[in-house]
Amino acid sequence: MIITDALTPARRETVRALAERARLHDGIGPLDEAALLALDDPTVGATHLLVEAGATGTQTGADGTEAADGDDADADLHGYASVLADGTIQGMVDPQHRRRGHGSALLEAALEATASPAVWAHGALAAALALLTSRGLVPTRDLLTMRRPLDAEHPVPAIPAVRDAQVQLGTIDLPRELERWVEVNALAFADHPEQGALTAEDFTRRTAQDWFDAADVHVARREDRMIGFVWIKREQPGQDVDPAQPGDAQPGDAPPLDAQPSDAEVYVVATDPAEQGRGIAGALLTTALHRLQDQGVPAVELYVEADATAAVGLYERWGFTVSGRDVQLRPERV
Structure with missing residues (x-):
């Protein structure tokens, strides 16, 4: 080894x-x-x-x-x-x-x-x-995958109005809003063992990946200050190549012209806790889903802790259903 x-x-x-x-x-x-x-x-x-x-x-x-x-x-x-x-x-x-x-x-x-x-x-x-x-390991976390089709049989509802006339929706402005993104993320995930610890360097590392598109980071602002965001992740179509049969395809190659969009992921949903209760996350998520549906993305998925019953219920009302499960295990404490 x-x-x-x-x-x-x-x-x-x-x-x-x-x-x-x-x-x-x-x-x-x-x-x-x-x-x-x-x-x-x-x-x-x-x-x-x-x-x-x-x-x-x-x-x-x-x-x-x-x-x-x-x-x-x-x-x-x-x-x-x-x-x-x-x-x-x-x-x-x-x-x-x-x-x-x-x-x-x-x-x-x-x-x-x-x-x-x-x-x-x-x-x-x-x-x-x-x-x-x-x-001797025992389950300590249960992470659900939830999926929502975006085809004609599953229309996305109209974008709900935010219950604050001063809030404006848009997309992230980088690098100007990098530090504020880190702040909002840390506030929203203060109790999350992984997501809440992301730094500016972690964010920048992800923006350097081939899949990143700033237009997929939808943000809400009041007086030009970010108060919430929904980040969508989309892998490039046509990149699922069987490594045993690679043909002429190479990592980083442009997808073929007839490649179909793959499923997208709701990568992060975050609202400054001081701003919750105004419908910000719902408006941002619906805006993102409309954009994905308009671009022909077949479905979208997300990950959520199984014990986050309020979040699971919210996603179910938005049309998501459980499609997978990951389990984290740790040594049993004596």
Whole structure:
């Protein structure tokens, strides 16, 4: 097993290819956005664990160079796990190399790599949950995926008026509103373990991704001061390429002219707590849904904590239904 805090470009691509093979097999991506971003950025403090064909023992590179530049740089990758700085663990094993102990080995090493492990079972797959619970981990978070079609049979309702005539809707003005975005996000998610901790650097890192479009960050302002926002994420169409059959497509290529839009994601919904109760989130979300529907996006999804009953009920009234589930597990406290 290789343990490193930095990956060479070649290994980053093998991890991405493995993640795509796992997604196609399991129907769910094994790595969340934070883990994917950590593949490229060694400054975020992630630890990478890799099981490669033919590798024996454990190789550790304190700065990534010793382990990452060895003779196995082009070896087949059988398994991978990510340990983020906050203790979040997630990973996958190649579908063709499962039931050989790779998952157990990665899990044990990942648990030893952090003092506060929190392991995601994306999709709540039965085999993953069985492995994690067999190691004494217990569920502590339940994250729902909710989806809403945007076809003609599911029309988006009219944009409701905000109950404050001074509030104006628009799109984000960068870089002018960057710091205010961070403030509103922190206020809205003060009790959220991940979202509320995002910094200006985290925001900028996401705006550098191919999918970012400032026109998809809808904001509400009073007297030119942001008080709420809805951020939509849309991957480029035509990018779901089978890594086993890549053809001529390459990462970053422009989509084909006949590519159809893929589902969008309601990435973040946030309102300054001092401004809640005026219908700001509803007006922003409906505005965003109208734009997506007008552009032919087939559906939109979002993620919400299962125990956030008020939010779940609100999304259900907007036409969203539960379509998936992720479970986070931690060691049981004695």
